[in-house]
Amino acid sequence: MNKTIRRTSVFALLLVVAVMVRATWLQAVDGQALADDQYNRRNLVAQYANPFGNIIVAGQPVTGSAATTGSDFKYTRTYTDGPLYAAVTGFSSQVYGTTQLEGIYQKVLNGTDAQTRSLLDVLEGSHGKPGDVITTIDPAVQKAAYSGLGTKNGAAVAIDPKTGNILAMVSTPSYDPSRIAGSSSADAQAWQQLSNDKNQPMVNRALRQTYPPGSTFKLVVAAAALQDGLYSSVDQPTSSPNPYTLPGTTVRLTNENAAAPCANATIRTALEYSCNTVFAKMAVDLGQAKVKAMADTFGFDSSHLDIPVRAAQSVYPTNMPASSTAQTGIGQFDVRATPLQMAMVVSAIANGGTLMAPHMVSKVTDGSGDTIQSLNPQQQSQPISANTAQQLRSAMVSVINQGTGTNAQIPGVxxxxxxxxxxxxxxxxxxxxxxxxxxxKNGAGKEVAVAVMVDDPNAVRSEISGNGLAGPIAKSMMQAALNSSS
Known part of the structure; x- marks a missing residue:
């Protein structure tokens, strides 16, 4: 054998060895990873080979499964009142994956979770009987929020302060998850349309978007001032010039209502008239560290707020000059909050200062209806004392009775x-x-905390107000919660 043939033979042998090593590696090491890959079509086909379990609202499923024809996917996910509950359920799509509760509980709902599979299922390599996810959503409150928001861009959240149960979570404009559940060209077209929509209907504004909270953040600043002892009560006059010159600047902060009695106003009066000057000065007097500490006990700056879907992080900024601290006192500068976060602030105040961890799933069951996970109410924090909470509630009642929030009055409540x-x-x-x-709160012991945010780019700017746009929606949600039999 000459030298050239010998080298060629050795090279060919090395190639064969390399192929054998690679094949062995794929089978022994990468095989399971490839089998479990989310883009493995065999897994997707298996996932949709049987009907799913359901997401339950007030004892009734708001999801379902429909048999399909002309596809290797035997079943497609369906939704009852899809747009109404989309912010809760999310979607389960044969092409585009899963979101929200559909994503978190995917294995329970399709029967592949270990707790839904019997020993025989495991031995046979088959799916178990799909389980269900039971939510805390109250359909009456959900419908009130959805109907109230209508075609506006916005979000609404309602919480039971005593338990942390989320009674409603709505984001508008919404979408129908059924339109993108399958793998047809119509589903692809619907996905493209929704993805390109400038109003972003698939974004959960209630949970996954943050906004400047504006004057609603004054509740946090007032809580910090009372809890810290800067002021002893909501009826003690504050040290608040009107107008107020922002520290280190020549900028003079004024109030929207020039006739409002904001100079040295009490916290009660300042909340009634929403005096910017009072709370900007109060934030500076407290200092950003104390305001941030109070905000954080309410849930701000937490990157792990799971309900069980993870919420976007609400933010109180740091390392600011005093002029910016003043702006944070009125919920501006870089303060950002989700509607869920602001509902949590009110929930803690309503509940005597105790913040119960918000959640929208009460339990998860297997295919036989047996509970495999129970999510009981848990305390998240104690932002303020019972006395501070009582004083804030008293001032907030004044806002509704004779201040800027009269549109939310409910007789006898x-x-x-x-x-x-x-x-x-x-x-x-x-x-x-x-x-x-x-x-x-009503006399029967029912309570509810609500946050509504409306972003109406088509409204006349001079006519935009919390009381005018969001107040009636909050009122209808509160009425629905208090009158509900759930």
């Missing part, structure tokens, strides 16, 4: 709230966000 109008955009060029946060 204790209602407390706070309005907000938050500026945004370059040089505040965008239409303001209209906020309304409130709580209601």
């Amino acid at each position: 204790e209602v407390g709230g706070k309005t907000g109008t938050a500026q945004h955009g370059v040089d505040n060029s965008g239409n303001p966000y209209a906020w309304f946060v409130s709580y209601a």
Whole structure:
């Protein structure tokens, strides 16, 4: 054998060895990873080979499964009142994956979770009987929020302060998850349409988007001032010039209502008239560290707020000059909050200062209806004392009875709230966000805390107010919660 043939033979042998090593590696090491890959079509086909379990609202499924023809996917996910519950369920798509509760509980719902499979299922390599996810959503409150928001861009959240149960979560404009559940060209077209929609209907504004909270954040600043002892009660006069010159600047902060009695106003009066000067000065007097500490106990700056879907992180900024601290006192500068977060603030105040961890799933069951996970109410934090909470509620009632929040009055019911109008955009060029946060308690022991945010780019700027746009929606949600039999 000459030298050239020998080298060629050795090279060929090395190639064979390399192929054998690679094949062995794929089978022994990468095989399971490839089998489990989310893009493995065999897994997707198996996932949709059987009907799914359901997401349950007030004892009734709001999801379903439909047999398909002409596809290797035997079943397609369906949704009852899809747009109404989309912010809760999310979607389960044969092509585009899963979101929200559909994503978190995917294995329970398709029967592949270990707790839904019997020993025989495991031995045979088959799926178990799909389980269900039971939510805390109250359909009456959900419908009130959805109907109230209508065609507006916005979001609404309602929480039971005593348990943390989320009674409603709505984001508008919404979408029908059924339109993108399959793998047809119509589903692809619907996906493209939704993805290109400038109003972003698939974004959960209630949970996954943050906004400047505007004057609703004054509740946090007032809580910090009372808890810290800066002021002993909501009826003690504050040290608040009107107008107020922002520290280190020549900028004079004024109030929207020039006739409002904001100079040295009490916290009660300042909340009634939403005096910017009072709370800007109060934030500076407290200092950003104390305001941030209070905000954080309410849930701000937490990157792991799971309900069980993870919420976007609400933010109170740091390392600011005093002039910016003043702006945070009125919920501006770089303060950002989800509607869920502002509902949590009101929930804690309504619940005597105790913040119960918000959640929208009460339990998860297997295919036989047996509970495999129970999510009981848990305390998240104690932001303020019972005394501070009582004083804030008293002032919030004044806001509703004779202040800026009169649109949320409910005869015979204790209602407390706070309005907000938050500026945004370059040089505040965008239409303001209209906020309304409130709580209601009736004589039967029912309570609810609500946050509503409306972003209406088509509204006349001078007519945008929390009381006008968001107040009536909050009122209808509170009425639905108090009158509900759930």
